[in-house]
Amino acid sequence: MSEQQAVDTGSGPARLDGDAILDLRIRNARIESLALHIFEQSRLLSAFLEGRACFDVPDTLARICGTGPVAYQMSAVQGLESALDCRPTAWIQAxxxxxxxxEWIASHSLHIYLLAAPDFLGFSSLAEMSRDFPDEVRRGLRLHNLGCELIRLFHASSSRAAGVRIGGFHHVPSKAQVRQLVERLRAALPEAEALVAWTGAIDLPSSEQAFINVALRHPDAYxxxxxxxxxxxxxxxxxxxxxxxxxxxxxxxxxxxxxLIEGRPYLAGPxxxxxxNRDLLPGPVAEALRKTGIAFPSRNIFHSIVARAAEVYFAITDAIRLLDGYEPQASYVEARTRAGTGFACTEAPQGILWHCYEVDAQGRVMRARIVSPAMHNQACIEEDLFGALQSFGPERxxxxxxxxxxxVIRNYDPCIACSSDFLDLNVVRS
Structure with a gap:
């Protein structure tokens, strides 16, 4: 490896990745200072990829994130294909x-039902919420499973998308498999529409924040x-x-x-x-959003749950569009090694995921750079916490x-929220 990093383990007890500590200093009912500490053990991720054959990278990165393995692989293969001048067919891209x-359907459903909805409805867990909202919870589980099935079409899984390779796929599904799944997708459209209505009807906190929005933009597709x-x-x-x-x-x-962008925090994600990009949503999804009565663009971060629901509905409609009339084609195009530099950016469920790779003539990774959704949102989380807690009332x-x-934090990257006990609060009042 060309890069070495010291790992500070500290002298205290062992901690899990994602453990969060919030230090607050409050004076005269005003927040004087705020610091959010999120523990993330150094993974040496970029250095770990350096010196490896580029063809090994996609499968390696599929193990990094349990809620976003597809996005990690898509950024990896597109960045490496750019470096190798490999151009997959339009069918492979579709x-x-x-x-x-x-992945969007599975990850968003998980976040809505496991993390966000119990918070807003006053429950401590999904199990507790299921006693009062059994039909809604069953709907969430069905949608999550449907998203996982879409990923598994390509011999991948919802936690390790190993079906992807540079140039395409290791496997493509049969017409019969796709036909059966499209029928299930069509049957799920009313449930997805109902999910938008349900999240839009939740009594969400009102918390206006003047954040900068950052996302990808395509001329003719969400x-x-x-x-x-x-x-x-x-x-x-x-x-x-x-x-x-x-x-x-x-x-x-x-x-x-x-x-940061121009020295300022920004928001990425749904x-x-x-x-x-709301102008690029298909008509039925846009209409479902309109019926919620929420005006977008929104500056209330708590509207993220409604945005996730809308993207579940969108992802189902888009998958139907892409798979309608499906015909199997060649699973990949051959990629030849050469020296080059490639870049890629995809939209993970949690936000943009940027990759850059430099490879040598033998196809070895000489340098890798990855900026994850959590890194995009970290500064915005802290800024949002300051304003939100001040409005909520430091005297509480x-x-x-x-x-x-x-x-507030759970509106951002679910990796922080579901990997640990979560938030320890240290408050000094004077």
Whole structure:
């Protein structure tokens, strides 16, 4: 490996990735300072890829994230294909988008029902919520399973998308498999529409935040793979230009990296995507959103649950569009090694996922750079917490502040929320 990093394990007890500590200093009912510490053990991810054959990278990265393995593979294969000048067919690109649809459906359903809805409806868990909302919980489980089935079409799984390779797939499904799944997708459309209505009817907190939205933008499709990087401040750049406009730093009081645009935090993920791309939604999805009465673009981060529901509905409709009249084709195009540099950016369920790879003439990875959705949102989470908790009321009890802080954080990257006990709160009042 060409890169070495020291891992500071500290002298305290062992901690899990995702453990979060929030330090608050409150004076005269005003928040004087706030610091969010999210523990993330150094994974040496980029250095781990260096020196490896580029053809090994997609399967390696599929193990990184349990809720976003498809997105990690899509950014990897597209970045490496760019470096190798390998150009998959339009059919392969369409089938990759089907896999992304499956991941969005599975991940968003998981987040809505396991994390967000219990928070907003006053339940401590999905099991507790299921006693009062049994039909809604069953609907969520059916939608999650449907998303997983879409991913498994390509001999992948919802936690390890091993069916993807540079140039295409290791396997393509039969017409009979696809026909059966399309029937299930069509049958799920009313449930997806009902999900938008249900989330839109939840009594969500009102918390206006002046955040910058960042997402991909495609000229004629709601963004998943490819396009330019745009922002609500007018940015519109090619993915190759990412490092000219975004600055990635190491958080001085945490063990995570974070990214800024022009020195400012920004929001990535479903709400940012919807705010910037709502004009590209198909008619039925746009109409379902209109019926909620929520005005988009929205500056209320709690509307992320509605954005996730809308993207579930969209992903089902898009998968039907892509698979209707399905005919199997060649599963991959051959990729030959050469020296080069490639870039790619996809929309993971949690936000944009940017990759860059430099490979040598033998196809070995000489340098890799990855900016994950958590890194995009880290600074925005902290800024949002400051404003949200100040509006909520610093005079409230520590337990009330902790619970509200968890709600705010859970609107962002679910990897933080579901990998640990979550939030410890340290409050100093004076």
């Amino acid at each position: 089938m990759r988008r089907v896999m992304c649809c499956g 963004p998943m793979c490819g396009g330019t990087i745009v922002s609500s401040t007018g940015l519109n750049i090619a993915v190759e230009s990412f490092e000219r406009y975004f600055q990635v730093h190491r958080d001085p009081h945490s063990k995570t990296d974070y990214s 709400l940012a995507r919807l705010n910037l 009890t520590d337990e009330e502040l902790r619970q509200y802080g968890e709600r």
